Amino acid sequence: MQIIVLRHFSFDDPSVIISWAEHAGHELVVHDPADGITREWLHSLDVLVVLGGPMSVYQEIEYPWLIQEKAFVKRAIEMGKKVLGICLGAQMISEILGGTVFTNGDQKEIGWHQVQRNVEYHPWLAHIPDQFTSFSWHGDTFSLPEGARNLMYSEACNHQAFAYGEHVLGLQFHLESTPQCIQQMLSRWSHELRDLPFIQNDSVIREGMLVHSENSKMLLRGILDQIALT
Structure with missing residues (x-):
C-alpha cells in the first residue's frame, strides 16, 4: 500500500505508524501541508492519515494552507481512498462532510482519559475494546456530519x-502519541494546563505515559492492521 501522512507540527511523532508500515512492507511518506500538497499524489495513494495540530480547522486566515489541505482530503474521500483522521484530522473530515467544528467550552480534554465504545460497529475497530484509556489534547469538538455514525464517546x-x-x-483522541512527543507538548504548551475538570496536571500526564503509551500503540497497530485488510 501507498500511505501518506499529513503532519501539522514539527515535533509530532508518527513513528508508531511509520514502524507499522515498515514492518508490513508498505510505502509511507510524511508531508507537512504548509509546504504544499500535490493533487497528483491521489493517483497512487491508498491510505491517507491526517494527524493533529495546534491550529483549528476554521483558522484559514492564520493558516491559509488549510484550504488546499481540505480540498485534498475531500477529493481523497470522494475517490474512495481509505482516510484516517486524528484530532485535527477528524475535525477536518467532519467539516468537509458538512459538520461544524467549534470550541468545546470548559470541556477541554488534556491528559489520559477513558474512551467508551457504543453499539455501532466498524471493521477498522474490530479489535478495539469496549473501554480503554487514550491521550487527548484538544479544545475543539465537532458535530456529526449527515450520514456519519458516532462510534465512541x-x-x-x-x-x-x-x-x-x-x-x-x-478519531478525536491520540493513540499515536509517543512519550517523546507528549513531553514536548508539556514543555511547549504548559500554559494550557489550567485547573479545569478534564485537564490533568503535568505530573499525572507524565506518570500516565508509563502505564498507557504501550497499550495505545498496540491499539493503533490493530486499527492499521484492519485498514490494510479491508
Missing part, C-alpha cells in the same frame, strides 16, 4: 470517533 466529549461509510474514520 467520553465524559467530556460526545463525539470521540465516527465513521463515514466503510473507508473513512475520525
Whole structure:
C-alpha cells in the first residue's frame, strides 16, 4: 500500500505508524501541508492519515494552507481512498462532510482519559475494546456530519470517533502519541494546563505515559492492521 501522512507540527511523532508500515512492507511518506500538497499524489495513494495540530480547522486566515489541505482530503474521500483522521484530522473530515467544528467550552480534554465504545460497529475497530484509556489534547469538538455514525464517546466529549461509510474514520483522541512527543507538548504548551475538570496536571500526564503509551500503540497497530485488510 501507498500511505501518506499529513503532519501539522514539527515535533509530532508518527513513528508508531511509520514502524507499522515498515514492518508490513508498505510505502509511507510524511508531508507537512504548509509546504504544499500535490493533487497528483491521489493517483497512487491508498491510505491517507491526517494527524493533529495546534491550529483549528476554521483558522484559514492564520493558516491559509488549510484550504488546499481540505480540498485534498475531500477529493481523497470522494475517490474512495481509505482516510484516517486524528484530532485535527477528524475535525477536518467532519467539516468537509458538512459538520461544524467549534470550541468545546470548559470541556477541554488534556491528559489520559477513558474512551467508551457504543453499539455501532466498524471493521477498522474490530479489535478495539469496549473501554480503554487514550491521550487527548484538544479544545475543539465537532458535530456529526449527515450520514456519519458516532462510534465512541467520553465524559467530556460526545463525539470521540465516527465513521463515514466503510473507508473513512475520525478519531478525536491520540493513540499515536509517543512519550517523546507528549513531553514536548508539556514543555511547549504548559500554559494550557489550567485547573479545569478534564485537564490533568503535568505530573499525572507524565506518570500516565508509563502505564498507557504501550497499550495505545498496540491499539493503533490493530486499527492499521484492519485498514490494510479491508
